[in-house]
């Protein structure tokens with residue numbers, strides 16, 4: 001069959017137009033609805049300011065509503081080529097030849113279902129402060145429809161073994177059900193890891209925005225651009241040819257039309273997310289006039305899990321979460337109760353200087369030998385500052401978060417500087433992710 005040189009344009013234009021609409025709607029609706037949220041007692045105090053004004057919280061619900069609505073409006077456009085073909089077939093032959101792609105519809109519907117569950121969970125968490133043990137499994141259950149679609153598509157469950165280990169395991173290992181377990185855990189990781197890297201103005205929203213932009217950039221590499229580029233990669237003695245673009249299925253390194261379709265799907269889901277996040281960041285930027293709440297964190301996290309699973313690039317996706325992985329691993333001693341975990345681990349605000357300082361976790365009883373060992377290692381790595389409480393003689397540590405790591409190493413700073421450090425780290429992480437994915441991968445994998 002003849003291959004089109006470009007993605008179906010009506011769908012692409014619709015996605016772009018609806019994303020701009022999502023951006024404008026968010027910019028306009030967030031301040032317009034702020035009062036209503038305060039009336040419904042959905043507000044929080046900005047912990048790092050001198051003033052006490054209630055700031056409307058959970059405005060992520062507005063973002064989620066706009067996002068999901070826009071995606072639903074988009075569905076017919078995603079099938080625009082079917083309608084056109086149908087129409088042509090009818091007028092030429094008087095009958096319908098083309099089969100409707102039910103599989104593709106299942107991909108869209110299951111994705112929206114997962115996003116709805118994530119929004120509901122996030123909003124309930126904002127209203128009721130759900131306990132960890134209750135909220136961790138919910139995203140996992142929310143991915144079941146996605147996993148079934150993955151199964152129906154005969155999705156890959158093979159893991160490519162890095163060259164140095166092949167003598168032991170062979171080239172491919174089929175991990176089967178474990179791969180499904182991994183994909184469902186991905187959703188609970190992506191939702192919660194954004195939520196625990198939070199507490200300073202703009203942090204949650206900018207993380208979501210940068211990850212979404214990184215995913216978009218990655219998707220663009222797979223599209224059938226009318227021109228093709230070949231980039232020879234020479235890295236650490238390795239050599240490979242990396243091709244971008246070219247007509248459907250022909251010029252690309254990874255080739256199939258299926259792959260192009262999947263990355264288009266991811267693009268269609270990420271563009272409106274960028275729209276709502278960019279619109280919301282305008283109000284959430286220091287000094288914040290609206291808080292995202294857990295709703296935005298869960299929505300964005302689930303959107304990433306959805307595209308990672310449905311477009312089959314979950315491992316590349318994880319590379320865009322480097323700061324979140326770091327923050328999560330570092331947080332583990334507090335999340336699993338080895339080190340006391342206060343309700344808020346955000347940096348400490350000093351009213352006199354207007355600067356942020358690392359916040360502390362204070363031990364009430366002597367830590368175990370294991371905890372002491374962990375803390376000593378972290379302190380040697382300059383990830384925490386350890387001290388002794390002058391009154392009780394018990395140890396104190398700075399809270400185990402990436403934000404505190406910045407403050408420990410770079411010294412106290414203003415809130416907007418700290419969010420800029422976080423943004424720079426996220427961007428650097430993405431640059432590193434691309435280097436690893438398309439540069440170093442050639443060292444470990446041959447293709």
Ligand code: UD1
Pocket residue numbers: 043044045046047048057126195196197198199200201202203288291293294342343344345346
């Ligand atoms: C997570 C973190 C917690 C952090 C909190 C901040 C873990 C295990 N939990 O909890 O340490 O303190 O996020 O969001 O790491 N707020 C601000 N400025 C902001 C954003 C939020 O002061 O820019 C404050 C407001 O008072 C707001 C509250 O944080 O009401 C929201 O906290 P919430 O999202 O409910 O906390 P968690 O997600 O449970």
Ligand code: MG
Pocket residue numbers: 195198293294297
């Ligand atoms: Mg939160």
